[in-house]
Amino acid sequence: MPASTTTASVVLTAKALLLDMDGTIVNSDAVVERCWRDWAVSHGLDPEEALKVVHGRQGYATMAVLLPDRPMEVNHAENAVMLARETADTDGVVPVPGAPEFMASIAAVPHALVTSADAALAAARMTAAALPMPAVRVTAESVQDSKPHPEGFLKGAAALGVDPADCIVFEDSAAGIAAGQAAGMRVIGIGPRAAAHNPTVHAADLTALRVTTAADGSIEVAVAIEVAGA
Known part of the structure; x- marks a missing residue:
């Protein structure tokens, strides 16, 4: 039983x-997953793997985990673009x-x-x-x-x-x-x-x-x- x-x-x-x-x-979650799936695909990453580290972190920190060899200034620049997209999308x-x-x-x-x-x-x-x-x-x-x-x-x-x-x-x-x-x-x-x-x-x-x-x-x-x- x-x-x-x-x-x-x-x-x-x-x-x-x-x-x-x-x-x-x-x-x-709907917005976060839409935006980060697109970002992951655009960088040749597995979106499902990317979503495992997205939640809770600032965007630049997520990018640093997923693309550890990339200059941090690039992460900050892309994070600004991501923030603008996420702010505009409340669906x-x-x-x-x-x-x-x-x-x-x-x-x-x-x-x-x-x-x-x-x-x-x-x-x-x-x-x-x-x-x-x-x-x-x-x-x-x-x-x-x-x-x-x-x-x-x-x-x-x-x-x-x-x-x-x-x-x-x-x-x-x-x-x-x-x-x-x-x-x-x-x-x-x-x-x-x-x-x-x-x-x-x-x-x-x-x-x-x-x-x-x-x-x-x-x-x-x-x-x-x-x-x-x-």
Whole structure:
């Protein structure tokens, strides 16, 4: 007989929440895959292999992984072209299931957007998904190093005035999860990509989360998870 499953709840406590955008609160996979498939083919690369490293990184960093012998200035130049194309293409950009309710539930608690998108792309996608833009945000222009480097998350924590150990990161990609962990933060992995990369806890999507504020002002994030039974 197949094992049965039950639902349990894991509760993490924090003072601030740091949110990735693409794949975490906004589903932009349709655009990302259209643009990067075209780019990969134009450079003689296998698009399926390229898509394995695209998510979570800034474009120039993805290019550096896929074309390691190419001058970085060429990657930056092509990334500017890619960003313009992605910003103009919002066809199929939608909120991740549960994102509107999740964003409403965190409106009054310290939180920041930490994304590999630049400011224009972040604005375009958050608008297309009809999600509120956090007042505090760390975008591509704000950092020297792309995820999986922890710089973005550390800057987000600093902007909120919160110790990294008191932050929870929400991420979907290998690069993003690694960045949050390198920053000394706990990571809630969101969606199918996240499960294989050892986040602190994994949620199928944002409908599995409940955010409340404790009496002492701390933020409590309850994550519904499936537990295999006998």
